[in-house]
Amino acid sequence: MILTVTLNAALDVTYQVPEIDWTGVNRVRSVHRRAGGKGVNVARVLHGLGREVLVTGLAGGPVGRAIEADLEAAGLPRALVPIAAESRTTLAVAGGGGGAALFNEPGPEVSEAELREFGRVYASLLERAEAVVISGSLPRGVPAGTYAELAALAAEHGVPAIVDADGAALRHAPVGRPAIVKPNAEELARAVPPHGHPVEGAEHLRARGAESVVVSLGEEGLYAVTPEGTFRARMPYRVEGNPTGAGDSLVAGLALGLVEGAAWPERLRTAAALGAAAVAAPVAGDFDRDVYARTHPLIEIT
Amino acid sequence: MILTVTLNAALDVTYQVPEIDWTGVNRVRSVHRRAGGKGVNVARVLHGLGREVLVTGLAGGPVGRAIEADLEAAGLPRALVPIAAESRTTLAVAGGGGGAALFNEPGPEVSEAELREFGRVYASLLERAEAVVISGSLPRGVPAGTYAELAALAAEHGVPAIVDADGAALRHAPVGRPAIVKPNAEELARAVPPHGHPVEGAEHLRARGAESVVVSLGEEGLYAVTPEGTFRARMPYRVEGNPTGAGDSLVAGLALGLVEGAAWPERLRTAAALGAAAVAAPVAGDFDRDVYARTHPLIEIT
Numbered sequence: 070m071i072l073t074v075t076l077n078a079a080l081d082v083t084y085q086v087p088e089i090d091w092t093g094v095n096r097v098r099s100v101h102r103r104a105g106g107k108g109v110n111v112a113r114v115l116h117g118l119g120r121e122v123l124v125t126g127l128a129g130g131p132v133g134r135a136i137e138a139d140l141e142a143a144g145l146p147r148a149l150v151p152i153a154a155e156s157r158t159t160l161a162v163a164g165g166g167g168g169a170a171l172f173n174e175p176g177p178e179v180s181e182a183e184l185r186e187f188g189r190v191y192a193s194l195l196e197r198a199e200a201v202v203i204s205g206s207l208p209r210g211v212p213a214g215t216y217a218e219l220a221a222l223a224a225e226h227g228v229p230a231i232v233d234a235d236g237a238a239l240r241h242a243p244v245g246r247p248a249i250v251k252p253n254a255e256e257l258a259r260a261v262p263p264h265g266h267p268v269e270g271a272e273h274l275r276a277r278g279a280e281s282v283v284v285s286l287g288e289e290g291l292y293a294v295t296p297e298g299t300f301r302a303r304m305p306y307r308v309e310g311n312p313t314g315a316g317d318s319l320v321a322g323l324a325l326g327l328v329e330g331a332a333w334p335e336r337l338r339t340a341a342a343l344g345a346a347a348v349a350a351p352v353a354g355d356f357d358r359d360v361y362a363r364t365h366p367l368i369e370i371t
Numbered sequence: 372m373i374l375t376v377t378l379n380a381a382l383d384v385t386y387q388v389p390e391i392d393w394t395g396v397n398r399v400r401s402v403h404r405r406a407g408g409k410g411v412n413v414a415r416v417l418h419g420l421g422r423e424v425l426v427t428g429l430a431g432g433p434v435g436r437a438i439e440a441d442l443e444a445a446g447l448p449r450a451l452v453p454i455a456a457e458s459r460t461t462l463a464v465a466g467g468g469g470g471a472a473l474f475n476e477p478g479p480e481v482s483e484a485e486l487r488e489f490g491r492v493y494a495s496l497l498e499r500a501e502a503v504v505i506s507g508s509l510p511r512g513v514p515a516g517t518y519a520e521l522a523a524l525a526a527e528h529g530v531p532a533i534v535d536a537d538g539a540a541l542r543h544a545p546v547g548r549p550a551i552v553k554p555n556a557e558e559l560a561r562a563v564p565p566h567g568h569p570v571e572g573a574e575h576l577r578a579r580g581a582e583s584v585v586v587s588l589g590e591e592g593l594y595a596v597t598p599e600g601t602f603r604a605r606m607p608y609r610v611e612g613n614p615t616g617a618g619d620s621l622v623a624g625l626a627l628g629l630v631e632g633a634a635w636p637e638r639l640r641t642a643a644a645l646g647a648a649a650v651a652a653p654v655a656g657d658f659d660r661d662v663y664a665r666t667h668p669l670i671e672i673t
Binding site: 084086091094095096097102130135155162169170171173174 | 394432433440
């Protein structure tokens with residue numbers, strides 16, 4: 070089983086409004102609600118590939134129960150730890166013209182006791198895990214070093230961890246000696262001293278404890294700096310679509326390669342193809358199987 | 372106990388966003404969630420006045436559970452009938468400049484079986500009711516004559532009904548011989564043939580079966596056309612604030628007068644003062660006790 074951790078699970082809501090009146094009353098034509106957060110999206114992709122997954126994290130209030138209900142409906146096994154505060158909602162208001170405004174709620178504040186309880190549940194879930202993916206933002210009240218601690222706990226259980234984070238959580242993550250840290254180029258630039266090339270930035274994170282670092286460059290492909298050497302994946306062509314969720318799909322590919330013991334070039338090929346296939350799918354957590362099958366053999370690894 | 376019926380119960384959500392970017396990503400500074408729908412607001416006002424109330428209606432899905440949880444938190448007794456579809460959310464996005472955009476979800480579709488089950492629950496609740504307030508919009512799948520049927524069922528139990536509705540539901544309502552129908556001037560104009568004066572419009576609804584008709588005119592006060600005669604309430608001064616929920620507060624005042632057996636002039640005074648006191652309160656379902664106390668003796672009844 071691949072465990073995915075989403076400490077700041079969300080309910081992703083999309084309103085379709087044909088003609089938006091930003092100062093008046095709008096009738097919403099359709100409403101879509103879906104459990105979200107980066108770890109949930111990673112689990113969806115792995116589940117779609119037929120892998121056994123388990124979603125853990127924190128969820129609270131009626132919105133937390135809506136997240137649970139949607140995971141249930143999607144057939145995604147879960148072990149979410151309840152919190153008192155209400156989980157966050159993200160709202161996209163999409164108009165007829167194709168534009169969208171996004172509203173991100175501040176999200177819950179997590180208590181020390183709740184975080185301790187999560188640690189207890191997490192440690193027990195590690196007993197059954199082949200790999201763990203720790204990704205997304207930290208809710209308020211959760212210390213920046215938490216992902217490092219979760220990765221270290223996984224390492225103690227012999228479970229390789231992948232961390233996909235930003236900001237302080239990313240800066241601290243290598244201390245936990247995760248198997249893979251996956252920033253994109255902007256996140257990497259914010260987390261390490263100025264560097265001329267993404268590979269130099271990645272080496273900073275490796276020097277701090279990360280075994281391998283994969284830097285995603287959007288349509289420019291990927292760099293992987295690993296004990297086996299440095300690799301680059303280049304995309305065969307540009308895939309049009311929605312980049313939201315592409316990073317999560319890419320991380321799912323890295324997790325797959327990790328549990329299958331694939332060599333780095335093959336891991337990268339799978340990750341890059343899943344990233345492209347997610348761009349071709351309209352919703353985060355989905356991927357286009359045709360694009361995946363078509364892109365996979367064409368990705369160039371050097 | 373005063374029973375309030377809210378067939379289209381809602382979760383009223385307000386986002387405060389300091390500077391709204393209608394084409395980009397917004398951090399929501401604060402989120403307020405509150406059970407709503409006109410019958411819920413009426414119950415809040417009556418509860419605030421120390422009256423025993425019971426909220427009934429339909430609620431479904433995670434949003435329905437959020438509505439239940441908020442009623443619980445507010446100490447409002449309830450007997451909501453569950454439905455399969457998800458209850459509606461109304462969202463107000465309020466910017467720093469004071470403006471707000473409103474988004475109304477299409478809301479649930481109710482099945483015949485669910486509506487029958489509601490009828491069964493409603494009939495049993497009438498056994499304990501002194502009065503029933505039936506108000507707000509009808510969810511999809513609920514026939515326009517439903518409020519008339521609910522009022523007729525109340526009459527069979529000897530329970531006076533107040534109906535506050537719009538459109539087809541208002542046009543049908545008098546058939547159920549409700550004690551009071553409460554449209555505002557615009558709703559009345561849409562529901563009856565063209566008339567020169569609100570009192571003439573009210574007489575149309577009385578001719579169809581309504582015992583009394585109260586027409587609210589906003590800051591212009593109220594007309595009541597009743598078996599005891601026709602009365603007008605005039606406001607002593609203009610109250611500044613938020614008119615959302617003023618109609619519900621006014622209806623709470625009418626219900627109070629009904630169960631207390633107050634004469635029409637006194638009922639109107641209470642209703643008009645509660646309407647004004649709701650304008651002075653920022654949130655629907657609340658009212659300003661000082662404004663209520665100050666306005667009440669000054670309202671002129673003719």
